[in-house]
Amino acid sequence: MANQKFTDPSFKALIPLLVFVFTFLGVGLYLNDFYALPSPIAVIAGIIVAFLIFRQSVNSKIATLLKGCGDDKILTMCLIYLLAGAFAAITEATGSVDAIVNFGLDTIDIQYLYFGIFIIASFLSVSTGTSVGSIVALAPIVVGFADKGDVSLPILCGALLGGSMFGDNLSLISDTTIAATQSLGCKMSDKFKQNIKIALPAALLTIAILIFQGKGVKTNTTEVIAQSYSIIKIMPYLLVIALSVVGINVFVVLLIGVVAAGTLGISYGDFSLLESTKIVYVGFTNMTEIFLLSLLSGGLAALVAKNGGIDYMLNKIKGLIRGKSSAQYGIAALVGSINLAIANNTVSIIIVGSIAKTINDDYGLDNKETASILDIFACISQGLLPYGAQVLMILSLSKGRLDYLDLISNTWYLYILFMWTIFYIGFKPLFYNRLRPTG
Numbered sequence: 543m544a545n546q547k548f549t550d551p552s553f554k555a556l557i558p559l560l561v562f563v564f565t566f567l568g569v570g571l572y573l574n575d576f577y578a579l580p581s582p583i584a585v586i587a588g589i590i591v592a593f594l595i596f597r598q599s600v601n602s603k604i605a606t607l608l609k610g611c612g613d614d615k616i617l618t619m620c621l622i623y624l625l626a627g628a629f630a631a632i633t634e635a636t637g638s639v640d641a642i643v644n645f646g647l648d649t650i651d652i653q654y655l656y657f658g659i660f661i662i663a664s665f666l667s668v669s670t671g672t673s674v675g676s677i678v679a680l681a682p683i684v685v686g687f688a689d690k691g692d693v694s695l696p697i698l699c700g701a702l703l704g705g706s707m708f709g710d711n712l713s714l715i716s717d718t719t720i721a722a723t724q725s726l727g728c729k730m731s732d733k734f735k736q737n738i739k740i741a742l743p744a745a746l747l748t749i750a751i752l753i754f755q756g757k758g759v760k761t762n763t764t765e766v767i768a769q770s771y772s773i774i775k776i777m778p779y780l781l782v783i784a785l786s787v788v789g790i791n792v793f794v795v796l797l798i799g800v801v802a803a804g805t806l807g808i809s810y811g812d813f814s815l816l817e818s819t820k821i822v823y824v825g826f827t828n829m830t831e832i833f834l835l836s837l838l839s840g841g842l843a844a845l846v847a848k849n850g851g852i853d854y855m856l857n858k859i860k861g862l863i864r865g866k867s868s869a870q871y872g873i874a875a876l877v878g879s880i881n882l883a884i885a886n887n888t889v890s891i892i893i894v895g896s897i898a899k900t901i902n903d904d905y906g907l908d909n910k911e912t913a914s915i916l917d918i919f920a921c922i923s924q925g926l927l928p929y930g931a932q933v934l935m936i937l938s939l940s941k942g943r944l945d946y947l948d949l950i951s952n953t954w955y956l957y958i959l960f961m962w963t964i965f966y967i968g969f970k971p972l973f974y975n976r977l978r979p980t981g
Contacts, residue, residue, distance in 0.1 A: 610844025725895025
C-alpha cells in the first residue's frame with residue numbers, strides 16, 4: 543500500500559502527515575494532556591488537509607483513502623485489536639488480574655520485594671497487553687509497601703515502570719506488538735522469540751540490580767498483601783501465552799482465550815452467559831480509538847504515498863544509511879523521535895510502520911528483528927517521557943511523594959535495554975560472521 547511509488551518524491555506530500563502529528567502534539571502541549579484530543583480526530587485533520595492540497599479529483603482521493611483504509615494489513619490489525627480488547631475485558635471481569643497480583647505478592651520474600659514487583663508487573667503486562675493497566679493495578683500496592691518500613695518508593699516505582707514496559711513490549715496482545723508485526727508482515731510468535739533475545743538480557747541484569755538493592759530490607763508488608771485469590775483464574779493468560787508462542791494463528795488464540803475466560807467466569811458465577819456477551823462487546827468498544835486510528839492512518843498513509851511523501855522521506859533516510867546496522871539504527875531513531883513528539887508508542891509505530899517495512903525490504907533485513915526494534919525503541923521512548931501516560935500515572939498515584947527524576951533514575955530496565963539493543967544492532971553482524979563457517 544504505502545510502499546508503492548505513484549509520483550516523484552515530494553516534501554509537500556508530507557504536509558498532511560505533519561498536520562496530524564503537530565495537531566496531536568500541539569493540543570497535548572497546550573492542555574498539558576497528550577490524551578485530551580482523541581488521536582483519530584488528529585488523523586482526520588491530516589486527511590482534510592490532504593484533500594485540500596493534493597491535485598487529484600475528489601473521487602480519486604476518496605478511492606485512494608478507502609483503498610488505504612481497506613488494506614489487508616490494516617484490517618487484520620483492526621480485527622486483532624477487537625479480539626484483544628474482548629480478551630482483556632472478559633479476563634478482568636473474572637478477577638484474573640487480581641489473581642495474578644495477589645498470587646505474586648503472596649509468594650514474595652520481603653528481601654526480594656524490588657525484584658518481585660518487576661516480575662509481577664512484567665507478567666501482568668505480558669498477560670493483559672497494557673503497561674498502563676499494570677501500573678494502575680500495582681501502583682497503590684507499591685505505595686502501600688513504602689508506608690510500612692524502610693522500602694524505597696523510587697526503587698519500587700522504577701521496578702514497576704520497568705517491568706510494565708518489559709511485559710508490554712513482549713506481550714502478544716499488546717497494541718504495539720500488533721502494530722509492529724502487522725506493519726512488518728511477521729508472525730507474533732516469531733517477533734516474541736526475537737524480542738526475548740534482545741529484552742531478556744536487559745531484564746536479567748535489571749533483576750540482578752534489584753536483588754542487590756533489596757538486600758537488608760526489613761519491613762512488615764505482609765498485611766498489605768494478605769488477599770485471597772484463585773490460581774485457576776490465571777489459566778486463561780497462561781493458555782493464550784502458550785498457544786501464541788507455539789505459533790497458533792492469533793485469531794484462533796484470542797478466540798480460545800475469550801471462550802476459556804468466559805467459561806471460567808460463568809462457572810465461578812462472576813457473570814451469566816448473556817452478561818459475558820455484553821462484557822465482550824464492552825471489550826470491543828474499549829478498542830474503538832485504536833481501531834479508528836489504525837483504519838484512518840492507513841487511509842492517510844495511502845494519500846501521502848500516492849503523492850510522493852513516503853518516497854521523499856525514504857530518500858532522506860537512505861542518504862544516511864550505510865548498511866544493515868545503520869538501517870536499523872535509522873528505524874530506531876525515527877520511531878523514537880516520533881514518539882517524543884506525540885507520546886504514544888502505538889501511534890508512533892503505525893506512523894513509521896510503512897517506512898520501516900520499505901527500509902527492511904530494501905536492505906534485506908529480518909522482518910521479525912525489525913519489528914522488535916521498532917517496538918523496543920517506541921517502548922524506551924515512551925517509558926522515559928515525563929509526559930508519557932505511564933510516568934504520569936505513577937507520579938499521580940504516588941500522591942506527591944515521588945518526582946520525575948527520582949522515578950526515572952531508578953528505572954534501570956529502560957537504560958539497560960537501550961544500551962543492550964544498540965550493542966546488539968551494531969555487533970550482531972560481527973558476532974554471527976565469526977560463527978559462520980568459512981569455505
